[in-house]
Amino acid sequence: MASHPPAPQSPGLPWRTSSSMIMGMTGVISRFLLTGLNTVEVTGLSRFLNILKSREDPEKRPRGLLTVSNHISVVDDPLIWGLLPLSQAFNPSNLRWTLGAHDICFKNKFFGNFFTYGQVLPTHRLKHSEHGGLFQPSLTQAIRLLSSQPFTSSSSPSHLSGSASRQQDDDIPDPFTVGTLTFTTNGTDSIPAPSVYTRNRHSWVHVFPEGLVHQHPAVDLRYFKWGVARLILESEPAPDILPMFIDGTQQMMPEDREFPRFLPRFGKKIRVAFGDVLDYEATFGDLRRRWQNLVKKSNEEERVRRNLLVVAAKKNKKTSDADVDHDFNPLQDEPMLLGELPDYLKFCKEAQEIRIEVARRMREEVLKVRKSLGYPDPDPSLGSADTWVVEKTAATRYKSKVDGSQINQD
Secondary structure (H helix, E strand, O other): OOOOOOOOOOOOHHHHHHHHHHHHHHHHHHHHHHHHOOEEEEEOHHHHHHHHHHOOOHHHOOOOEEEEOOOOOOOHHHHHHHHOOHHHHOOHHHOEEEEEEHHHHOOOHHHHHHHHHOOEEEEOOOOOOOOOOOOOHHHHHHHHHOOOOOOOOOOOHHHOOOOEOOOOOOOOOOOOOOOOOEEOOOOOOOEEOHHHOHHHOOOEEEEOOOOOEEEOOOOOOOOOOOHHHHHHHHOOOOOEEEEEEEEOHHHHOOOOOOOOOOOOOOOOEEEEEEOOOOOHHHHHHHHHHHHHHHHHHHHHHHHHHHHHHHHHHHHOOOOOHHHHHHHOOHHHHOOOOOOOOOHHHHHOHHHHHHHHHHHHHHHHHHHHHHHHOOOOOOOHHHHOHHHHHHHOOOOOEEEOOOOOOEEEOO
């Protein structure tokens, strides 16, 4: 096997400077809007800050950090991170990565650069793009950001993704420049692949698994989509998971607001609660073992299939051993790259059942944080995807037929 250069430690100075400035100034503005123009009640912040402090050195992080919350306003991110001290705001290597709508955050070059430096991964929504769904490349990047390197049996960053650009040069350029190691979300765009850098190992990723802005009168939660299950099940090693709950930002930016829609409303009470890091084994351990057994079964079946193809090819008198050896390169027997799945693991019934249960349990953990703040018991029906089938509509913003909430549709 050919030797490969080690993965680069971090982007070059221009990239780091741009990211620090965008993340830092966004943090300053968010802090001013959050604490200067509104009243904030926060629970568990000191505990969360201690977690971030323990993660300041990327080399000493034992695992990734996944934070999960409800989504009640278009300003939830980055506004809630205005709670972090300003000294933290200018340190992108210890700040969150998140997923942002491709058709909003990356609709032009200016927005694309801003959100890329702001540590946002472009994500397609199925309602707006055929490239959306559970297995899109940005979820692969999120899984790898939470995980350890390397992502293959070799240490080559050029093997980061089947959807990533393959580098032919010995050196890997900085993504601030042209000709970088990138991934594509739709076959035409080119996005720097953040998981290539060793400083991004075991990163912090924040997600809103409801997948849309959901402004319920009692701040109840919709069902969680399966993307969060992929992050929980497929990251290696399993990440630390911390549930959160947000209330009040829906009053700053209500979906039914009139002109001027682009301006937040101030003088509101904002509540943010940080839960405890979950006991992964107690919460998801049985499901992770089921998933790993399913992966093992898939790998064994694929190995058998390939062996049968080799035998069949060798029995064909028209095919020489040399041709067989060429067609069935031993490198093809390397394990799947992290975050990439065969169709069986994407669509088989057991895989779907596991993802449904992981998402359900994760939603329950966020609801526990909500309950700790004294909110009424949730409506159990809202946690089922079947409840929301009636919501299929062409509108981008509407009043829910199910619970009367204001919806900013996915």
